[in-house]
Amino acid sequence: MNARAIFAVVRKDLKVVSQNKGVMLPIVLFPLILFVILPWLVVLLPNLINFAGVSPANVDKIQGLINRMPALQQELAKYENNQIFIVYFLVYMMAPFFLIAPLMVASVIAADSFAGEKERKTMEALLYTPTTDRELFVAKMLSGWVAALAVAFVGFVLYVVAANAAAWSQMQRIFFPTTMWLVMIAWVVPALPGLGLGVMVMVSARAQGFQDANQIGGMVILPIMLLVFGQAAGVMYFSVTLVFLLGLVIWLLDGLLIWLGSRSFRRGKLLGA
Amino acid sequence: MDNLSLEVDRGEIFGFLGHNGAGKTTTVRLLNGVIEPTSGSMRVLGLDPQVDGPALRARTGVLTETPSMDERLTAWDNLSIYADLYGVPRSEVRKRINDLLGEFDLAERAKEKVGGYSKGMKQRLALARALLHKPELLFLDEATSGLDPIAAHHVNELIERMARGENRTVFMCTHNLVEAQKLCDRVAVLEHGRLVALGTPAELTRQYVRRLDVEIEVDEAQIPATLGVLRSLPELVLGEPAQPNGALAVTIDRRESIPEVLACLVQNHIRVYRISPQEANLEQVYFTLHEEKEGVR
Numbered sequence: 001m002n003a004r005a006i007f008a009v010v011r012k013d014l015k016v017v018s019q020n021k022g023v024m025l026p027i028v029l030f031p032l033i034l035f036v037i038l039p040w041l042v043v044l045l046p047n048l049i050n051f052a053g054v055s056p057a058n059v060d061k062i063q064g065l066i067n068r069m070p071a072l073q074q075e076l077a078k079y080e081n082n083q084i085f086i087v088y089f090l091v092y093m094m095a096p097f098f099l100i101a102p103l104m105v106a107s108v109i110a111a112d113s114f115a116g117e118k119e120r121k122t123m124e125a126l127l128y129t130p131t132t133d134r135e136l137f138v139a140k141m142l143s144g145w146v147a148a149l150a151v152a153f154v155g156f157v158l159y160v161v162a163a164n165a166a167a168w169s170q171m172q173r174i175f176f177p178t179t180m181w182l183v184m185i186a187w188v189v190p191a192l193p194g195l196g197l198g199v200m201v202m203v204s205a206r207a208q209g210f211q212d213a214n215q216i217g218g219m220v221i222l223p224i225m226l227l228v229f230g231q232a233a234g235v236m237y238f239s240v241t242l243v244f245l246l247g248l249v250i251w252l253l254d255g256l257l258i259w260l261g262s263r264s265f266r267r268g269k270l271l272g273a
Numbered sequence: 274m275d276n277l278s279l280e281v282d283r284g285e286i287f288g289f290l291g292h293n294g295a296g297k298t299t300t301v302r303l304l305n306g307v308i309e310p311t312s313g314s315m316r317v318l319g320l321d322p323q324v325d326g327p328a329l330r331a332r333t334g335v336l337t338e339t340p341s342m343d344e345r346l347t348a349w350d351n352l353s354i355y356a357d358l359y360g361v362p363r364s365e366v367r368k369r370i371n372d373l374l375g376e377f378d379l380a381e382r383a384k385e386k387v388g389g390y391s392k393g394m395k396q397r398l399a400l401a402r403a404l405l406h407k408p409e410l411l412f413l414d415e416a417t418s419g420l421d422p423i424a425a426h427h428v429n430e431l432i433e434r435m436a437r438g439e440n441r442t443v444f445m446c447t448h449n450l451v452e453a454q455k456l457c458d459r460v461a462v463l464e465h466g467r468l469v470a471l472g473t474p475a476e477l478t479r480q481y482v483r484r485l486d487v488e489i490e491v492d493e494a495q496i497p498a499t500l501g502v503l504r505s506l507p508e509l510v511l512g513e514p515a516q517p518n519g520a521l522a523v524t525i526d527r528r529e530s531i532p533e534v535l536a537c538l539v540q541n542h543i544r545v546y547r548i549s550p551q552e553a554n555l556e557q558v559y560f561t562l563h564e565e566k567e568g569v570r
Contacts, residue, residue, distance in 0.1 A: 008357035012343065019345035019386075125341035125402065127307050129358040130331035268308035 001138065005131045009139030013113045014147060022210075023112050031101050031151055034094075035159035039166040042089045062088060068234040075239075086170050090163045091178055095238040096227040098184070099192060101155050103224065106148035106193035107200050107217045113140050114204030115213035118270060127267045137265045141197050141258070148193035156185055180240045187247040191254055196220050198257025201265065274299060274310070275466040281459075284440040286432060288453035290559060291463035297446035298338055300463075301412045304444075305330055318410055331360060334408030338415055338446075340399035344388035348379055348398050351387060352405060359406035373401040376431075378424075392419040400428065411435065413445040417452060425452075432456060454555040462559060464566050474555050481561045482553035484511060485528055490520040490547035491538070502541045509534055520547070 017023050062085060066073050072092070076084050117123045126136070156177075163176045177185070200217040207213035227246075230236045274296050281287045289297050302308045304317050306326030315322055320329040342351055349370065356366045374380040377397040387395060396419045403411060416432070417425035433456065435441045447453050453460055454474050462470040462477075470477055491499045496516070503510045503523055509530045514523040525534060531550060538545050 002360070004360065005358050008354050011357075012346070012354045015350060016343055016345050120344070121339050122341050122343050124337045124339070125335070125355070125399070126358070128305055128330055128333075128335040128337070129355065130327040130360065131358060132327050266309075268302070271302070271307070 002135055006135055006139040010143045013143035017109055017112055023108055027105050031155040034097055035155045036162045039090055039162040043086055043166040065234045069237050072237045083170055086167045092238050096224055099224050100221050102148040102152040102189055102192040103196045103221055105151045106144040106196035107220055109144040109147050110197045110200035111210050111213040111217055113143055115207040116210035119209035123270050133265055133267050137262050144197045145193045152189045180238055180243055183240055184243045188243055191247055191250040194254030195250055198261050201261040277468050279461055279471060283442050284436055285458045286436045286443045286456050288457035288460035289446045290453060290460055295463040296466040298414060305333055332408060333410045334403035335412045336400050336403040336414055336416055340395040342387045342395055342398055347384050347386055349383045352402060355402050356405055361406050377401045393421055393424055396420055410442045429456060450556040450559055462562055469562050477558045478553035481558045483527055484524050486551040487523050487525055488520045488549050492544045495543050499543050502538055
C-alpha cells in the first residue's frame with residue numbers, strides 16, 4: 001500500500017469537501033443544532049411549560065414510559081424527580097440521535113467523493129494515476145471515515161460541555177458522559193462511518209451525481225430512526241449491553257460491506273458515461 | 274474495440290484519428306489498464322496493463338479529453354496532490370510544479386481556484402499535470418482543443434521537443450488533421466472501433482487519395498490548345514480543367530499519370546513552364562476513408 005498516495009487522495013477529498021457549501025452546511029449545522037442548542041432546549045422546556053402555567057402532562061407521560069422499563073427505572077433511581085426528565089432526554093433519548101451524525105457525515109462525504117467526483121468529471125485523471133484499485137478504495141473510505149469521526153468527536157466534546165452546562169442548575173454536578181455514552185463513543189461511533197461508506201460505495205457506482213447518491217444512500221439512517229422510535233415507544237433503551245451489541249452488529253455489517261465493496265471496486269466502473 | 278492491432282515505436286509521435294465514438298478514448302483507457310478488455314492482449318512499455326497497471330501508469334502521462342481538474346482547488350493544490358499520487362520525489366515537488374506553471378504561463382495565478390480559469394488555462398494546467406512525473410509515454414486526448422493559436426503552437430512545440438529531443442513517445446488522439454499531418458510520424462485511423470488505415474501521412478495519402486490536383490502553367494496563347502489536349506484525355510484527367518490565376522488547375526486520376534499527361538502536352542507542342550502536383554493531405558485521406566465506409570454501409 002502506498003501511504004503517500006492514499007493520503008494524497010484523502011487530502012484532496014477533504015479539501016474539495018471543505019470548499020463545498022452544499023456539503024459543509026449539513027455537516028456543521030446538524031451537530032451544532034443537535035449537540036449545542038438541543039441540550040439547552042431540553043432543560044429550558046419544562047421550565048417554560050411550568051412558567052406558562054400548563055400542567056406538564058408530557059413529563060408524566062415520560063415517567064409512565066420509564067416505568068415500563070424496570071432496568072431503566074433502576075438506573076434512574078439515583079436521580080431526583082426534577083433530574084429524571086433531564087437525564088432521560090440528554091443521556092438516553094439523545095444517544096441514537098448522536099449516532100446519526102457520523103453516519104450522515106460519512107454518507108455525504110462518500111457521495112461527494114464517489115458520485116460527486118464522477119459528476120464533476122474529475123475522477124478520470126485520478127484513475128490514470130499509479131494508485132491501485134485497493135489504494136483508491138482505502139483512500140476513499142478513509143476520507144469519509146476521518147471526517148465522520150472528527151465531526152463525531154468534536155460533537156461529543158461540545159455535547160459534554162453543553163449538556164453539563166445546560167443541566168447545571170438542576171444537576172449541580174458533572175453528570176455526563178455516562179458509562180453507556182463512553183462505550184458508545186469508543187465502540188459504536190467508530191464503526192458507524194463504515195456503514196454509511198459501505199452503502200455509498202455500492203450506491204455511487206450506479207448513481208449519476210451527488211444528489212442522486214445522497215438521496216439513495218441517505219436511507220442508511222433508517223435503522224437508527226428505528227432505535228429512536230423504539231426507545232420513544234418504551235420498547236427498549238440504550239443500556240451498556242444494548243450499545244455493546246449494537247456496536248458488534250455494526251462492526252460485522254462494516255466487515256461485510258467493505259468486503260463486498262472492495263471485491264466489486266474496479267476503477268473502470270467509476271468512469272461513468 | 275474490434276480486432277485492433279498496432280505497434281508504436283519508442284520516441285514516435287503517433288496520431289490516433291477517428292470521429293467521436295470511434296474508440297480513441299477507450300483505447301487510451303485500455304492501454305493504461307483503466308478498463309479491462311474482453312479479449313486480446315497488450316504490452317505497453319513492456320508491461321501488461323491488466324497485470325502491471327500501477328507500474329505502467331507511473332511511467333505514462335495522460336491528458337484526458339476534459340481537463341478533469343478539481344475546480345474547487347488551486348492550480349498549486351491540484352499539482353501538488355498529483356505529485357504525491359505519481360510519487361514525484363518530495364525534494365523535487367516544489368521546483369517541478371514551479372517550472373511547469375512557468376512553462377505553461379500559469380505561475381501568476383497558481384494560488385487561484387481552477388474554477389475561475391478559462392478553458393485554455395484549464396487545458397494547460399491539465400497538460401502540466403500530465404507531465405509532472407516526466408512520463409516516458411504521453412497520451413494526449415485532444416491536447417490543443419480549447420487553446421488559442423499561440424498556446425496550441427507552444428503545445429505542439431513541446432510535443433515535438435519531447436519526442437525528438439527527449440525520445441519520449443507521444444500517442445495523440447486528435448480530430449485536428451492539419452496538426453496530425455504536421456506532427457505525427459505515423460497515424461492510425463479508427464472507424465467504429467476498427468482500424469481502417471495505418472501508416473505515415475505520406476504513405477496514407479499515396480494509398481488512399483486517388484485523385485490528385487495538379488497546376489499546369491503554359492504559355493498564355495496556348496491555353497485553348499492545352500484545354501483541348503487535356504479534354505482528349507478523359508481516362509487521365511477528371512472533370513473540367515479550371516483556370517484560376519493564369520495557370521490551369523486539373524484533377525488527374527493518380528500520381529503516376531503525371532508523366533503521361535506531360536508527354537501528351539509536349540507531343541502536341543505545348544510549352545509547359547510548370548507542372549506542380551498539390552500534395553494530398555490527411556484530411557483527404559480521412560474523408561476518403563470515411564466516404565468509403567459510409568458507402569459500404
